[in-house]
Amino acid sequence: MGKVYIKTFGCQMNEYDSQRILSVFNNYGFSKSETPQNADFAILNTCSVREKPHHKVVSEIGRLKKIKNRNPSFKIGICGCVAQQEGEKFLKHYPYVDFVIGTEAVSRLENILDLVLSGEKVSDIEIKDENLSIDTFTRHAGTSAFLTIMKGCNNYCSYCIVPYVRGREISRKSNEIINEAKYLVHSGVKEITLLGQNVNSYGKNLDENINFPKLLYMINKIEGLQRLRFVTSHPKDFSDDLLSAMKDIDSICEYLHLPLQSGADNILKKMNRKYTYESYKEKILKTKEQIPGIAVSSDFIVGFPGETEADFEKSLSALREIEYESVFAFKYSPRPGTTAAEFEDSIPEEEKNRRLNKLLNVQSEITSKLLEQYIGKVCEVLVEGKSKMDVDIYSGRNRQNRIINFNSNVSLNPGDIVNVKVTEAKKNSLFGTNINEFTLITNNRRQ
Numbered sequence: 001m002g003k004v005y006i007k008t009f010g011c012q013m014n015e016y017d018s019q020r021i022l023s024v025f026n027n028y029g030f031s032k033s034e035t036p037q038n039a040d041f042a043i044l045n046t047c048s049v050r051e052k053p054h055h056k057v058v059s060e061i062g063r064l065k066k067i068k069n070r071n072p073s074f075k076i077g078i079c080g081c082v083a084q085q086e087g088e089k090f091l092k093h094y095p096y097v098d099f100v101i102g103t104e105a106v107s108r109l110e111n112i113l114d115l116v117l118s119g120e121k122v123s124d125i126e127i128k129d130e131n132l133s134i135d136t137f138t139r140h141a142g143t144s145a146f147l148t149i150m151k152g153c154n155n156y157c158s159y160c161i162v163p164y165v166r167g168r169e170i171s172r173k174s175n176e177i178i179n180e181a182k183y184l185v186h187s188g189v190k191e192i193t194l195l196g197q198n199v200n201s202y203g204k205n206l207d208e209n210i211n212f213p214k215l216l217y218m219i220n221k222i223e224g225l226q227r228l229r230f231v232t233s234h235p236k237d238f239s240d241d242l243l244s245a246m247k248d249i250d251s252i253c254e255y256l257h258l259p260l261q262s263g264a265d266n267i268l269k270k271m272n273r274k275y276t277y278e279s280y281k282e283k284i285l286k287t288k289e290q291i292p293g294i295a296v297s298s299d300f301i302v303g304f305p306g307e308t309e310a311d312f313e314k315s316l317s318a319l320r321e322i323e324y325e326s327v328f329a330f331k332y333s334p335r336p337g338t339t340a341a342e343f344e345d346s347i348p349e350e351e352k353n354r355r356l357n358k359l360l361n362v363q364s365e366i367t368s369k370l371l372e373q374y375i376g377k378v379c380e381v382l383v384e385g386k387s388k389m390d391v392d393i394y395s396g397r398n399r400q401n402r403i404i405n406f407n408s409n410v411s412l413n414p415g416d417i418v419n420v421k422v423t424e425a426k427k428n429s430l431f432g433t434n435i436n437e438f439t440l441i442t443n444n445r446r447q
Helices: 012-027 051-070 080-086 088-093 105-117 162-166 174-186 212-220 240-248 265-271 277-290 309-322 349-372
Strands: 002-008 030-032 041-046 075-079 099-101 122-124 144-148 191-195 227-231 255-257 295-302 326-331 378-386 394-398 403-407 417-425 430-434
Touching (some): 012 105, 012 144, 041 080, 051 080, 075 080, 075 105, 080 088, 080 099, 144 174, 174 191, 212 240, 277 295, 277 309, 295 309, 295 349, 309 349, 326 349, 349 417, 378 430, 403 417
Parallel strands (some): 002 030, 041 075, 099 122, 191 227, 255 295, 403 430
Antiparallel strands (some): 378 417, 394 403
């Protein structure tokens, strides 16, 4: 019996792939280690969407080298998007790394492990734009779980590395997805989040008569599934049919992540986003009107090449006009191989920092205002466990994906769903009291 340590950087799809990797190691008799010092294998599942995670991976490799110097049998593997970009170069630059596998090679990990365990060094970054098939794998998913429905992207936003490291859009067959969803629910999972770089375009490469709204209706029929979420949506593919499905399907949570990136049309055009701010705003406001209480989040990039102060102010105006409950905002950093990497990046780093801080401050004020509006309301909360800060307090998320910590007069277990009356709004969370003293919520329903 050996042990494997896995550290994941980046998106939910990497989290999902790490669970697949752990499952393969489990089949080989390896158990999970919480630290690399106690492991026989260390796996870094990497992200290259931005520059900072890439640097973190290099630093982590340096720490793992020290362990290998003390224990030459210790194996180091690099997976994910950075591995996809670098390939064999990683083995040359870091000779103490034993194998490098790209984003698609997870499905070939069993054969790769056979080679590595026999003493070979391996690099596998082949991408085949044919089909996406993932066998249902054993995992400890807890109350919530991720489920990949497609991979890749065809949009080629000028700043984005994803199409180059994840390949073209390819969807999984619906029966595979349904089978995995059923497995998760039967394992005790109450909430499933469907994953894809652009879930809205699901089904376009499949022979079956399927699209994303149809898939949502199919998954909703699974008995025992309480909540359904999805990320990420591209605004240009957000359709009326999808909005209708979000309204009609009780298990779909009142939460939508729809990245805007910039409020300035000229910047959106340079980003190759294929929509205008007005067309985006129309979809968001229509969604808010038809699904009362929905929480909307977004992504923003500040300091994109050519972004003027006036362009940046349009992003701030978008924040105030749409009133996102939360945003993920980043300074622009060029990614090698993308179209934007050829643009002149003339905005000083300190100016990028100023814009980022200002945007986050504006959003913080909006978030505080929206959270205060929860006070006095009753929210449906999926219990995740005890609070990390106080063992006498329970913690979970409402349907709007907001963390709620709360008191309860009755003992609760992870996976229980209760009604919580909100009594206090904090910076990024809510606090309340469980009002279900004797019974739990057992059926899908909107609150």
